[in-house]
Amino acid sequence: MSYLLEKVLKRAVYCVLAAMLLLAPEVVRAVPPGSGIVKGSLERIEQHVEKLVLSNGLRVIVFRRPQAPVFAGQVWVRVGGVDEIPGSTGISHMLEHMAFKGTTVVGSKDYEREAKLLAELEARVNELESPALASSDEKVKALQEQLSEVWEEDAFTHLYQLRGADGLNAGTSTDYTVYMVKMPKTAFEFWCWMESERLLNPVFRQFYKEREVVLEERRTRTEDSPGGKMYEVLLATAYLAHPNRLPVIGWRSDLERLTASGTKDFYNAYYRPDNMVVALAGDIDLEQARPMLEKYFGRIPKAERPLREVTTVEPEQLGEREAQVEFDSQPMFMMAYHKPVFPHPDDAAFTLLHELLSSGRSSLLVREFVQRRKIARGVYTSEGPSERFPTLFYLGGSPVDGVTSVELRDELQKAIDRVAEEGFRDEDIAGAKRRIKVSFLSNLTSNYGMARLLARSELLWGDWRTLLKFYDDIENVTNEDIKRVLKEYIKPGNRTFVEIVGKSSEGESQS
Amino acid sequence: MKRAINLFILICPLFLLLSCSPAIPRSPEDIPARKLDFSPQEPQQWTMSNGIKVMYVHDDELPLMRGVAVFRGGSLMEEAGKEGLAALTGSQMREGATQDFSPDELDELLDNLGASIESSFGSEWGSVSFSSLSGDFDKVLTIVAEVVQRPEFDKSRLALAKHLISEGIRRRRDDPDTMASMSFAAMVYGPQSPYSKSVSMQSLASISREDMKRFHKRFVHPQNTIIAAAGSMTAEEFARLLEKSFGAWKRDQDFVEPKVPAVGDSIRPGVYVLEREFEQARIILGHRGPQRLSPEHYRLALYNRIFGHGGFSSVLFKEVRSKRGLAYSVWGGFYPGPVSGIFEIQSGTRVSQALQTVSTIMDLVEESRREVFSESQIDDAVIGEGRRFVFNFETSRQTVGRRAWLDVMNYPPDYDKHFLDRLSKIEGGEIRDFARDNINMDEMVIVIVGDVSAEEIAQFFDGKRTVYRLDFDTEPHLIGPVKTASVM
Numbered sequence: 001m002s003y004l005l006e007k008v009l010k011r012a013v014y015c016v017l018a019a020m021l022l023l024a025p026e027v028v029r030a031v032p033p034g035s036g037i038v039k040g041s042l043e044r045i046e047q048h049v050e051k052l053v054l055s056n057g058l059r060v061i062v063f064r065r066p067q068a069p070v071f072a073g074q075v076w077v078r079v080g081g082v083d084e085i086p087g088s089t090g091i092s093h094m095l096e097h098m099a100f101k102g103t104t105v106v107g108s109k110d111y112e113r114e115a116k117l118l119a120e121l122e123a124r125v126n127e128l129e130s131p132a133l134a135s136s137d138e139k140v141k142a143l144q145e146q147l148s149e150v151w152e153e154d155a156f157t158h159l160y161q162l163r164g165a166d167g168l169n170a171g172t173s174t175d176y177t178v179y180m181v182k183m184p185k186t187a188f189e190f191w192c193w194m195e196s197e198r199l200l201n202p203v204f205r206q207f208y209k210e211r212e213v214v215l216e217e218r219r220t221r222t223e224d225s226p227g228g229k230m231y232e233v234l235l236a237t238a239y240l241a242h243p244n245r246l247p248v249i250g251w252r253s254d255l256e257r258l259t260a261s262g263t264k265d266f267y268n269a270y271y272r273p274d275n276m277v278v279a280l281a282g283d284i285d286l287e288q289a290r291p292m293l294e295k296y297f298g299r300i301p302k303a304e305r306p307l308r309e310v311t312t313v314e315p316e317q318l319g320e321r322e323a324q325v326e327f328d329s330q331p332m333f334m335m336a337y338h339k340p341v342f343p344h345p346d347d348a349a350f351t352l353l354h355e356l357l358s359s360g361r362s363s364l365l366v367r368e369f370v371q372r373r374k375i376a377r378g379v380y381t382s383e384g385p386s387e388r389f390p391t392l393f394y395l396g397g398s399p400v401d402g403v404t405s406v407e408l409r410d411e412l413q414k415a416i417d418r419v420a421e422e423g424f425r426d427e428d429i430a431g432a433k434r435r436i437k438v439s440f441l442s443n444l445t446s447n448y449g450m451a452r453l454l455a456r457s458e459l460l461w462g463d464w465r466t467l468l469k470f471y472d473d474i475e476n477v478t479n480e481d482i483k484r485v486l487k488e489y490i491k492p493g494n495r496t497f498v499e500i501v502g503k504s505s506e507g508e509s510q511s
Numbered sequence: 512m513k514r515a516i517n518l519f520i521l522i523c524p525l526f527l528l529l530s531c532s533p534a535i536p537r538s539p540e541d542i543p544a545r546k547l548d549f550s551p552q553e554p555q556q557w558t559m560s561n562g563i564k565v566m567y568v569h570d571d572e573l574p575l576m577r578g579v580a581v582f583r584g585g586s587l588m589e590e591a592g593k594e595g596l597a598a599l600t601g602s603q604m605r606e607g608a609t610q611d612f613s614p615d616e617l618d619e620l621l622d623n624l625g626a627s628i629e630s631s632f633g634s635e636w637g638s639v640s641f642s643s644l645s646g647d648f649d650k651v652l653t654i655v656a657e658v659v660q661r662p663e664f665d666k667s668r669l670a671l672a673k674h675l676i677s678e679g680i681r682r683r684r685d686d687p688d689t690m691a692s693m694s695f696a697a698m699v700y701g702p703q704s705p706y707s708k709s710v711s712m713q714s715l716a717s718i719s720r721e722d723m724k725r726f727h728k729r730f731v732h733p734q735n736t737i738i739a740a741a742g743s744m745t746a747e748e749f750a751r752l753l754e755k756s757f758g759a760w761k762r763d764q765d766f767v768e769p770k771v772p773a774v775g776d777s778i779r780p781g782v783y784v785l786e787r788e789f790e791q792a793r794i795i796l797g798h799r800g801p802q803r804l805s806p807e808h809y810r811l812a813l814y815n816r817i818f819g820h821g822g823f824s825s826v827l828f829k830e831v832r833s834k835r836g837l838a839y840s841v842w843g844g845f846y847p848g849p850v851s852g853i854f855e856i857q858s859g860t861r862v863s864q865a866l867q868t869v870s871t872i873m874d875l876v877e878e879s880r881r882e883v884f885s886e887s888q889i890d891d892a893v894i895g896e897g898r899r900f901v902f903n904f905e906t907s908r909q910t911v912g913r914r915a916w917l918d919v920m921n922y923p924p925d926y927d928k929h930f931l932d933r934l935s936k937i938e939g940g941e942i943r944d945f946a947r948d949n950i951n952m953d954e955m956v957i958v959i960v961g962d963v964s965a966e967e968i969a970q971f972f973d974g975k976r977t978v979y980r981l982d983f984d985t986e987p988h989l990i991g992p993v994k995t996a997s998v999m
Contacts, residue, residue, distance in 0.1 A: 041573065067572065068905050069549050100823070105538050153833040157823030159539055162891050164547075164898025168822065184901055186545040193539045209836035216839035219791040220859055224687060295535065328788060329685035361618035371671060377678040400678055431623035438625040438644060441573055445906060 041441055042468055049454065050286060051464065054298045058273035061454045061464055062289065063281040065447065070166075071282025072447035073191050074180045075199070076455045079270035081174040081248035082310055082386055087257075090250015091266050093172040094214055094258050098204045099179065100170070102156040103197045107205060114150045117143055118205065122261050125208070132256040134208045144208070151205060160194060163187045167448065172248055174385040176459060182448060185283045192296035195278075199271055200300055207260035215256070218249045226329040226500045234334050234394070235385060237323045238496035242314035244386050272303035279455035281447040314338070314390065321496040326503050333405035333499035335412070336394035337489050341387055343461065348473035349485040350393055354381050355432035356424055356482075357416075358395070364424075365395075368415060375403045375411065387460055392496075393489065405499040413492065420486035423479040436474055544898075551904040551927065554739070554911045555746045561762045562734035565753060566914050570907035571743040576651075577642040577908055578740025580659055581919050584730030584769040585635045587705050587849070593718055595676065595710030600723040601632030602672060604639060607665040609657035614668045617654070626651045628658055635771065635849055636919055637730065645743045649752055656756035659731060664720050673715055680712060680985045684787075691793040691857075691960045694783055694987040698956040699798055699853060701776020702987075706851065711986060732766045733757070739915035741907035771849040774799070782957045782972060784965040784993070785981040792865035792961030796872065797855035798954045803847040803920060809933045810945035815844035816892045817884050817942070818875075819856060824891070830875055831858065837868045845949070854950060862962045866971050869957060880947045883939040897931045969993040 045063065052060040080092050101107060108114045121143040125134045134140050160168050166182040179198075183191050222228035232247045239245035250258075278297060280289070317338055340346055357365050358381040369376040379397040399408040443449040458464040536542050554566040586597035605628050608614040621628060626643035628651070639659050643651040683689050696707035738757075740749065778798055801807060819827045819842050831841040843856030856876070860868040904910045917926055957976070959968065969978035980990040 065572075067570075067907075068901065069547055070901055070905055148834070154823050154829050158891070161822060161824050161895045162898075163544060164895060164901070166899050166902040182902060182905070184547045184549075184898055186547045187898075190539055190542045190544070193536065193542060197539075206833065209833070212836035213832055213839050216791065216837075216860060219861060220839055223790040226685060299535075330682045360622045362615070362622040367615075367618075370675075374671065374674055377675060377682075398678075398682075400674070401681065427623065431625070434625040435622065438575075441575060442642070445573060445575070445908070447905070 039471075041444065042471070045444070045450075046465075049464065051458075052290060052293060054273070054294050056273040056298055056300055056302045058276060058278065058297050058300065059458060060278040060280070060293050060297065061451075061458055062284055062286060063279075063447075063450050063454060064284055064286060065281060065450070066283045069185045069283050070182055070447065071185055071188065071191075071280055071284055072180065072182045072451040073195065074178055074279045074451045074455050075195050076277045076279065076459045077177045077271055078175070078275045078388075078459055080172055080176050081246050082243045082389060083270065083308070084243060084246055084250075086246070086251075087254060088250075088262060088266070089246045089254040090214065090218075090248070091254075091258060091263055092177055092270075093248055093250065094211065094255070095263050095267055096170045096172045096177050096179075097210050097214060098207065098260075098263060099198050099202060100154075100157055101205050101207075101210070102152075102203055103201045104203055105197070105201070106159060107152050107155045107203060108150050109152060110150045111203075114147060114203075114205070117147050117150070118203075118260070121147070122259065125259055126261070130257060131259045132253075134259075135212065140208065147205070153206070156194070156198070163190050174244060174248055175388045176456075178452075178455075180448065180451075182282075188284070188289065189292055189296075192292050196296040196299060199276075199297075202267070204260040204263055207263070211255065211258060214249070215252070218252060218255065221249060222247070223252075226325070226327045226332060229325050229327060230332065230334055230498050230500055233323050233325050234336055234392075234496060234498045237321050237498060238317075238336050238338070238392055239314055241312050242389065243310060243312065244314070244389060244391065248385070269308060272307070273297075273300050274303060275307055277455045277459045279451040279458070281451040281454070310389065317494055317496075320492050323496075323498045324501050325498065327500050328503050329500060330398065331405045331500055331502065332396065332398040333409060333497065334394050334396040335409055335498075336392040336496045337491075337494045338390060339383070339393045339489050340390050342470060342473075343466070345473070346481075346485050346489075348470075348477045349481045350383065351436060351474055352429065352432050352477050352482060353393070353485070354383075355435055356428060357381050359432075360435065362428075364419065365412065365415065369397070369408070369411065373411075375400055376408055379412070405501075409497060409499075416486060416490050420483055420490070423483050426479065429477070429479060429482070433474060433477075437471065440471070547898070547901060549901050552907070552910050554914050556914075557750070559733070559753065559757065561758070561760050562732075562736075563753075563757055563760070564737045564918070565750070566737065566739040566911050566918075567746050567749055568741040568907040568911045569744070569746055570741050574645045574743050575642065576645050576648040576740065576742030576744060576749075577640075578738060578742070579638050579640040579912070579915070580655065581636055581638045581737045581739070581915055582730050582732075582735050583636050583919060584735070585632050585637060587634050587771050588730075588769055589705065589726075591703075591705075591708075592714055593722060594708045594714040596714075596718050596722055596726050597632040597634075597637070598710065599669075599672060599676070599718055600726045601630055601637050603664050603669055603723060604630040604662040604727065605658050606630075606672060607668045608663050609654065610661055610663055611657060612654075614665050621651075621654070624651065628655055630658060632730075648742070648744065649755075652752050652756045656760075659736070659757075660760050662727060664723050664727075666720065669720060669723075673718075676710060676715055677712060680710065680715070683985055684983055687787065687789045687791070687793045687960045690785055690787070690983045690987070691795050691958050694785060694960070694981055694983070695795040695797070695855070695956060695958045697987050698779045698781070698783055698958070700774055700851075701778065704774050704776040705772055706774055706848070707776075709986070730769060732763045733760050734762060734766050735769070737915050737918055739911045741911045774851050778954060778956065780954045780956055780976075781992075782959070782968060782976050782978040783981050783987075783989075784963060784968050784978060785958070785960040785983055785987070786963060786965060787960060787983075789961045790862065791859045792862050792868075792959055792963055794858045794860065794865065794869055794872070794957070794959055795855060796869065796955055796957040797843070797853060798951060798956055800845045800852035800854040801847055801949055802850055802852055804922065805847065807945050807949070808847075809930075809937055810942050811845045811847065811949075812896075813889065813892055813934060813937050814879070814942050814946055816896060817888050818879055818946075819844040821892060821895070824895075826875060826879070827856065827872070831868065831871055835871065837864055837871065841872070865959055865961060865963055866968065869959070873952070873955070876950060877952055880943070880950050880952075883943045886939065889937070889939050889942070893931075893935050893937075896934060900931060903927075965993045 048064045050062045124139050164184045168181045170179045235245045365379045377398045381395050454464045457467045554568045556566050589596045608617040624647050628641045630639040641655045700707040819825050827841045831837050838858045838860045841858040846853045965980045978993045982988045
């Protein structure tokens, strides 16, 4: 549901079959008695979940599953693109990259010397007319040369890999930043050390080189990707005031000006026990884990200042908005509508709408536009960018040759208007409810999925048990609710439409 | 005063607690690395009377059944001119439904059951994967058996699939990575090799429903099928249901084991430039490599781990990304194949530093041929691989999936048992020798896609490598060598 900037490590390709089995579509779906199965599973889960609150207020959710001698460990911080301000967009994601650069102990041959040099480097960057010049400044280069004598690149990740880490990664979204890894159970104390130290004593070394890496990431994800560019423009058009409009990766000119000291200030403001959740799932011995978690994570000092909260409220949209993006590619488009987020009572109807409209071969839009009328190459629905603040429900698609985006958009809107009047068949709604529940069940099969589910619920809604309400809400949605929600939200006046238009050789755009 | 006492009462136990708990080690390396006692669960295995091999792991944590039926055979065995046949046959086995259900009926039935059946054929093998709630598995497995044995290849769904594939072909030029990969394969294997050829508008038009039926008949046989699954049913229940659905499937006496063809074309070393308006230059370089399970298998595995596949710790990652900040993504190594494998490195970097990135990667590759990796690099790779090995068996699905994969790829049954031991016996010199013998700097194919100038690239290589300009509409086309005046 959220737009997560996942960084995927390229790995050996020769486990294709195993991967296929593992990653086979997580569209395992349910049958009656669907609600009973989910409820039963949640009850079973509840017996194996423990929530600890450490002396500094940090919440740790532990799910015990001794099937294999491994565990998934995740640290979730409630900070992301929505907490940023123009001028330093992309800073949460930059901070996520820096969290892999080590600590005062890991990553340096001589921290005392390094600290002095880093201070000099930062002073020099702040002296420059613009921090963007850091990459080309001779003095910065010279200081980095000296620093490279004491740096041990990738020492932090190397230590992790030496202890058998699997899936070491992190991701930043509009709402949160997540650090994740899976470890053999014998490395539990090691994991506590590594994660608590990077929260407590991080060193933002190699900052200005990593800034270049993030700029490359932006080129891959956004600048060379028609879909990436279109999404960036969609957010900036659909939102006038709310920071949901900011791209998580950051605007190029902001990224070029980020500094290590500015990022450290941002870290100090948000990486605090009351703004984080730690989740563990797997073969965890709770009796041993409890004191160790307190010993390592309990050290992180409580924050004294109140947390900066996002207070801007997006004004009501007063009419349709449109934007075009010129890109040398085939046409595609997105149409987005403002909507509330869970626990708002209307959210559950939207969750069902995704299933009914575009998930699966028998869903309304896939069947009508891809299979029968053959005017779309593909259609999809999704939500984003936020789960913390009112967000967007969006439809996207790419028309086939000979059909324009505008034509396909209008046909999609007509189909939605029709269903807003007629509703769906009851058996389709029942099927959609079942699919959602079994999709939930299939998420529970992995430690990674389990940790993610628990931490996300705890972080976003303050209690992992809120999950129960989420599924209860879905069970209670009626055809009338869906019709009402469609009429109330999925209407042109609440719509933002963005399309990719090709560039002609004369530089004129073609629809 | 009272407040001070209260504070003392609060602080005192906390102080005692902290002073009693062992100190936090200064370095994570001070925390002992304890050995993990672990032996993977062995899937139950049996062979049905018609020859289907079955692998199963019972796991009743959740009321689910998931698995896959796998068949050897794939696009490498397509006839020339019928590129796309394997993929189309694969997708249409499920998409084109069965004799009992029309495509729409089948879609609706599975969607309402909340079950999933998906089918595909890749380059060497095909599969039908399935998942459902355990309570519906009987019904779902019956459909799986129909999809496997008697797919209907519905005509209207076939027309739809062809239409969507042709739309996909038209969109290849939108994606720099697709264009780079197709160009690289065409130059490494030769444009006429089955190892490089992709579906084209022409080959797509020539594929008929009869072609698909023949392709299906050629590879989908009980003797050529492995069914691997995990779930909450007991093995006995699962075996009974399999017997009911697949037991009557007749063994085919004329069945011939699929054989992968030779590469059949020659490599074309050189630098291939596709000038397109992308902000980031996509770079792929490499050439052919050893086949799967060659005698050098373990040296190859260790080379990959240290050089380009060890994630954040690999030589490529450290040197290209962390030290120089040249790229977000850089990875590569040897990918063994059935007859010929490939040695391939990929990266993406801003246009202005494309040549610097190519040079850096080439220098690192050359160094790996000349210099021996340090003892600690090798030890760390072996230790890390050993400790991570457990993650091949984290879930029941992984355990059974890995076993099926090893079988399909003809790995020896005791491969996992000896893997770590064999890895640990490799020495640095052996890895260097392997790299020296299997990497040929003169044979490199270098593909660069982006807003670059072929002339500037030709000047950079200054006659040491021939630089060619490529074009791409739906497939790569060689325009010809770039001629530049000699640079003084």
